Amino acid sequence: MHEFKLPDMSCGHCLKAVTEALKGADERAEVQVRLEQKTVQVESQLSRDQLAEVLTEAGYPPA
Incomplete structure (x- = not known):
């Protein structure tokens, strides 16, 4: 996760x-x-870097 x-x-x-x-x-x-903590937890086949890229492309770059 x-x-x-x-x-x-x-x-x-x-x-x-x-x-x-x-x-x-x-x-x-x-x-x-x-939403209150401004966090998302993801269980996925994708790597952490791939997930971060998806979030960034959606306009929500991880801190």
Whole structure:
């Protein structure tokens, strides 16, 4: 499981965008977003670097 801090994530729209981006890259990914903590936990076949790239391309670069 990988955890990322996403300082730019601030609302429900952000939560949906992050989830959709991760699921788009790996449809089997397990995604748990904690909006208040601005974190996302991802269980995926993709590497940490690949997941970070997906998040960055979606507009939510990990800190």
